[in-house]
Amino acid sequence: MKIKNTYGGSYQDFIPLRKDEVGIYVCGLTVYDRIHIGHLRSFIPFDIIVRYMKFRGFKVTFVRNFTDIDDKIISRAREEGISPYDVASKYINLFREDIAHFELLTPDFEPKVTDHIADIIELIKKIINNGYAYVVDGDVYFHVPSFKDYGKLSGISTENMLAGARVEPGENKKNPLDFALWKAKKYEDEPSWKSPWGEGRPGWHIECSAMSMKYLGEEFDIHGGGQDLIFPHHENEIAQSRAATGKGFAKYWLHTGHLTLKGEKMSKSLGNVIDVPQLLKKFHPEVIKFSLAKYHYRSPVEFSDDNMKKDEKALINFYYTLEFESEKAKITEDQIEKMRDDSRVKELLNSFCSFMDDDFNSPSAFSLVFSAFEEVRKSNSKDELIRFLSFLKRIYEAIGLFGKVPLISQKSFIEEEVIRRCKEYGISYDEVCKLVEKREELRRQKKFQEADEIRKKLLNVGIYLQDTIFGAKKIPYSE
RNA sequence: GGCGACGUAGCCAAGCGGUCUAAGGCGGGGGAUUGCAAAUCCCUUAUUCCCGGGUUCAAAUCCCGGCGUCGCCUCCA
Numbered sequence: 001m002k003i004k005n006t007y008g009g010s011y012q013d014f015i016p017l018r019k020d021e022v023g024i025y026v027c028g029l030t031v032y033d034r035i036h037i038g039h040l041r042s043f044i045p046f047d048i049i050v051r052y053m054k055f056r057g058f059k060v061t062f063v064r065n066f067t068d069i070d071d072k073i074i075s076r077a078r079e080e081g082i083s084p085y086d087v088a089s090k091y092i093n094l095f096r097e098d099i100a101h102f103e104l105l106t107p108d109f110e111p112k113v114t115d116h117i118a119d120i121i122e123l124i125k126k127i128i129n130n131g132y133a134y135v136v137d138g139d140v141y142f143h144v145p146s147f148k149d150y151g152k153l154s155g156i157s158t159e160n161m162l163a164g165a166r167v168e169p170g171e172n173k174k175n176p177l178d179f180a181l182w183k184a185k186k187y188e189d190e191p192s193w194k195s196p197w198g199e200g201r202p203g204w205h206i207e208c209s210a211m212s213m214k215y216l217g218e219e220f221d222i223h224g225g226g227q228d229l230i231f232p233h234h235e236n237e238i239a240q241s242r243a244a245t246g247k248g249f250a251k252y253w254l255h256t257g258h259l260t261l262k263g264e265k266m267s268k269s270l271g272n273v274i275d276v277p278q279l280l281k282k283f284h285p286e287v288i289k290f291s292l293a294k295y296h297y298r299s300p301v302e303f304s305d306d307n308m309k310k311d312e313k314a315l316i317n318f319y320y321t322l323e324f325e326s327e328k329a330k331i332t333e334d335q336i337e338k339m340r341d342d343s344r345v346k347e348l349l350n351s352f353c354s355f356m357d358d359d360f361n362s363p364s365a366f367s368l369v370f371s372a373f374e375e376v377r378k379s380n381s382k383d384e385l386i387r388f389l390s391f392l393k394r395i396y397e398a399i400g401l402f403g404k405v406p407l408i409s410q411k412s413f414i415e416e417e418v419i420r421r422c423k424e425y426g427i428s429y430d431e432v433c434k435l436v437e438k439r440e441e442l443r444r445q446k447k448f449q450e451a452d453e454i455r456k457k458l459l460n461v462g463i464y465l466q467d468t469i470f471g472a473k474k475i476p477y478s479e
Numbered sequence: 480g481g482c483g484a485c486g487u488a489g490c491c492a493a494g495c496g497g498u499c500u501a502a503g504g505c506g507g508g509g510g511a512u513u514g515c516a517a518a519u520c521c522c523u524u525a526u527u528c529c530c531g532g533g534u535u536c537a538a539a540u541c542c543c544g545g546c547g548u549c550g551c552c553u554c555c556a
Contacts, residue, residue, distance in 0.1 A: 027556075035556090226556030229556070232552085265550070296493080307505090309505085310490080311504075314505065320518070364502070465518095473518080
């Protein structure tokens with residue numbers, strides 16, 4: 001398995017520190033607002049990566065944190081007139097609600113900063129004792145010039161960093177690049193904890209060092225997050241952690257490409273965010289997952305409804321045809337299960353894995369799924385179709401995608417999408433079914449004009465009626 | 480200004496020195512099927528990979544220069 005490591009920038013063979021075990025820490029959220037599609041751009045690829053590593057037989061420990069104390073949370077609390085604690089728990093709950101639609105794996109640990117203050121204080125003590133940090137008026141700063149490898153992850157030289165560095169008023173840094181490990185309490189309404197340096201709270205960065213090392217050890221395999229975290233967040237984490245332990249910290253650094261909207265990065269500061277409820281009004285979660293995962297995880301993604309619709313179309317065609325052909329061939333779950341160890345299935349799976357092993361090349365892996373399906377249809381063979389379904393079932397087990405057909409998961413993408421459209425357009429599913437029946441009757445009476453009227457009507461709610469040997473099929477349709 | 484990434488068909492997007500007369504998806508064109516049908520099926524749609532040099536027996540893939548786009552350098556997935 002090969003991985004492109006941001007640290008050093010090269011493709012490397014993935015060799016876990018402990019045989020067959022993988023520790024992975026993904027930077028989660030600062031919980032001061034609802035998540036948006038940009039977060040999904042990171043969480044979805046990491047979900048696929050974690051699932052895939054499990055599928056490949058690694059015993060994976062997956063950690064994703066909540067940063068629940070921070071400047072932004074405090075200012076949000078002031079805005080909303082509630083406590084910072086309430087802000088954090090509110091957005092953690094909303095996060096869980098939003099993310100639930102996507103069937104992502106729940107991390108083995110979801111640590112919160114406020115539950116780990118003692119660990120953070122211990123870590124800061126070590127850093128100070130090792131001579132990498134200093135105390136000024138209750139603040140503790142990490143002294144960047146004392147850490148010689150600073151800048152190695154982001155590839156920025158400290159001289160160039162100095163050019164853009166700022167010192168906020170009231171900060172007493174020895175060097176503009178120094179960053180806070182601990183912040184002294186300044187305002188009454190600010191949550192704080194007792195520490196050897198006085199009342200205060202952790203700075204940003206230190207929490208991830210403390211929590212990742214607590215759950216995964218002082219050295220672990222993978223640390224990931226969005227590209228924007230490379231500097232300063234991850235750079236600082238490396239400095240702190242190594243300063244504290246003298247050990248290497250994370251071995252592989254993985255970063256997901258950003259999502260842009262009309263050529264601009266989507267971010268809260270630009271105000272061009274699309275949140276999950278907005279997204280789900282228009283698209284099925286599987287479409288969102290597929291659409292975000294069909295780009296390589298490191299690539300930037302230009303998000304637009306148009307791009308999304310293309311991917312939606314691809315999935316509709318794929319799932320509809322698959323369901324229809326399976327029905328026609330009268331395939332059973334049992335038959336699919338029996339093909340599990342078939343040599344052709346293994347062959348397909350090997351090809352799939354060889355793409356995924358190459359730095360998680362999901363676009364190529366997905367293209368294999370489509371081309372394999374095309375071959376099956378060309379062969380016109382029931383056995384080939386069973387093999388393909390068996391292959392697909394394994395893919396679903398591996399990465400949680402492509403499994404929304406009844407024979408594989410008891411779920412039907414097509415049916416779910418039809419129902420979703422009913423909701424979107426405010427028509428009940430029952431009514432749609434009644435209209436379909438009515439049209440069948442009209443067709444039997446050869447009243448084609450009236451029958452076509454019904455088809456037209458349903459087309460307005462995004463449902464196309466396709467007449468087949470099994471009667472009229474409802475297919476989601478968008479122009 | 481510094482650092483990084485990228486520029487492949489009408490659009491999206493793989494490709495990491497030969498198997499590339501370039502995967503896959505969407506779209507387009509022609510035909511089959513159909514009461515009709517945008518679904519399905521069959522055929523078709525880049526001799527070419529931003530531009531100009533170079534390295535090599537061999538380059539979309541490596542190097543140099545140019546043009547363009549995006550990201551980071553401040554909070555950010």
